[in-house]
Amino acid sequence: MEKDGDASNMFKWKENPATLLPYTPPDWASHLNGSPTVRIKLFQPMTPIHMWKIPGLPDDVELYIKRDDMTGAALTGNKVRKLEFLLAEALASKCNAVITCGAVLSNHCRTTAVAAGILGLEAHLLLRSKIKNPEDIVPRGNVLLNRLVGAQQYLIPNEANLDTEIVPRMQILAKQLSDIRNIKSYLIPVGKPSTTAVQGYLWAWQELLDQGIQERFDDVIVTIATGENAAGLAIGNYLTGSKLKNNEKIGLKTHTDRKETKKKRLYAYWVKYTHFLKDFIRKVAMTTGVLLDPTYTGKAASGMSHDLTYDRSKFQGNRILFIHTGGIFGLYDGRMTNILSESRDDQSQMKVWMDLADDPIPVPADKRNTNGHQYQPNPITLNHHFNEDMHISLT
Incomplete structure (x- = not known):
C-alpha cells in the first residue's frame, strides 16, 4: 500500500482536476x-x-x-473564479467541449481555453476581430496561449451583436459538433451574466x-x-x-x-x-x-x-x-x-556595454580617475580559498 511519504508516490497527482x-x-x-x-x-x-x-x-x-x-x-486573473462553477456545470452535464466568445485579446477566452485543456475539454473561441485573415493575427499575448493549448479560434465581425449574431453562431457550431462528431457543447455567451x-x-x-x-x-x-x-x-x-x-x-x-x-x-x-x-x-x-x-x-x-x-x-x-x-x-x-520606446527615463532604457573599458553609467567629471574612468581598483585583495570544512571564505 502506498503512503503519502513514499518517494515513489511523491510526484503523483493527488487529485483529478476534473473532479466535481x-x-x-x-x-x-x-x-x-x-x-x-x-x-x-x-x-x-x-x-x-x-x-x-x-x-x-x-x-x-x-x-x-x-x-x-x-x-x-x-x-x-478573475475569470478563473467563475470558471470553477461554469466548467463544473459543463462536466456535470457530460459536455465534451466549451464554446465561448470575446475580443481577439480576450482574457476570458484565454482563461477558458487553458482551463478546458486542464479538464480535457475542447475549447472553441469566437473572437471579434477587425482582421479577416487569420495569417494577419500575430500570435502573441492571449492569442499565443490560445494556440498553444490547442483552442479552435474563429474570427467573427468586430461589431457582431451578441443576441443576433454571436449566440446564433455558437448554437450553429454546437449543432455541427454534435451532428458531425457527436460532441456535446457547453455555451458561455459572455455579456450575459x-x-x-x-x-x-x-x-x-x-x-x-x-x-x-x-x-x-x-x-x-x-x-x-x-x-x-x-x-x-x-x-x-x-x-x-x-x-x-x-x-x-x-x-x-x-x-x-x-x-x-x-x-x-x-x-x-x-x-x-x-x-x-x-x-x-x-x-x-x-x-x-x-x-x-x-x-x-x-x-x-x-x-x-x-x-x-x-x-x-x-x-x-x-x-x-x-x-x-x-x-x-x-x-x-x-x-x-x-510607450517604452518613447520613454527617456534612464531606468527603462537598454544600454550597450560591449567594451569592458567603457563606463556602464555616465560618470561626473569630479568622480573620474586619471584615465577618465570611474573604475577604481579595490585596495582589498579578495583571495578565495577553502577552509578545513570545505566552505568558501573570503579574506
Whole structure:
C-alpha cells in the first residue's frame, strides 16, 4: 500500500482536476436562488493582500491591493473564479467541449481555453476581430496561449451583436459538433451574466471577509466589464452588512449609471486608453513591481488615483482596497511597445556595454580617475580559498 511519504508516490497527482466537488454557498448567501451545487478546483484561493504605494498617492491614503493576478500562471486573473462553477456545470452535464466568445485579446477566452485543456475539454473561441485573415493575427499575448493549448479560434465581425449574431453562431457550431462528431457543447455567451458566473465573486466576498475586509478597509475598487465581478462583490457586501447600524451609501459606478447598496463603497472604473494611461502603467510597474494591463486594471487604477487626488468625496474613507483582476498577458500584445520606446527615463532604457573599458553609467567629471574612468581598483585583495570544512571564505 502506498503512503503519502513514499518517494515513489511523491510526484503523483493527488487529485483529478476534473473532479466535481460539492459546493455550499456561504450561510449569508444560502437563500439565493440559482446557486450552483458543484464546483471544480482550478486556482489558488486566498490571494494575498498587501500595501501598495503607487506614484502620486496622497499621504493620508492607506492603499492596499488584493492580488487576484496570483490565482495561477496561465490561469491568472478573475475569470478563473467563475470558471470553477461554469466548467463544473459543463462536466456535470457530460459536455465534451466549451464554446465561448470575446475580443481577439480576450482574457476570458484565454482563461477558458487553458482551463478546458486542464479538464480535457475542447475549447472553441469566437473572437471579434477587425482582421479577416487569420495569417494577419500575430500570435502573441492571449492569442499565443490560445494556440498553444490547442483552442479552435474563429474570427467573427468586430461589431457582431451578441443576441443576433454571436449566440446564433455558437448554437450553429454546437449543432455541427454534435451532428458531425457527436460532441456535446457547453455555451458561455459572455455579456450575459448568469447566477452561476456571479457566484465566483460572491464566493470571493467570503474570502475577503476571512481576510478581515470589514475591519481593515473603507472602500473597495474593482474594474468592470460584464459586471459579474462587481455584482458578486456588491451582493456579498449588501447581504453581510448591518443595515440598521450603518446606512452609508455605496456607489457602483459604471459608464453612465449608479446603483446603490449598503455598507462600504464599491467603485468600478473604466477610463479611456491614452498615452497617459500607458505611462501610468509603466510608472506603477517601476515603483511597485505590480503589473497592470492596458484594458482593465490599468484603467481602474488610474481612475482611482485621479479621484483620490481630485475627488475624494467619492470615497467613504482613506483605507482603500484595490482588487487586481489580472490581465497580465495584455502587456505582451504590442500595445505597450511604443510607450517604452518613447520613454527617456534612464531606468527603462537598454544600454550597450560591449567594451569592458567603457563606463556602464555616465560618470561626473569630479568622480573620474586619471584615465577618465570611474573604475577604481579595490585596495582589498579578495583571495578565495577553502577552509578545513570545505566552505568558501573570503579574506
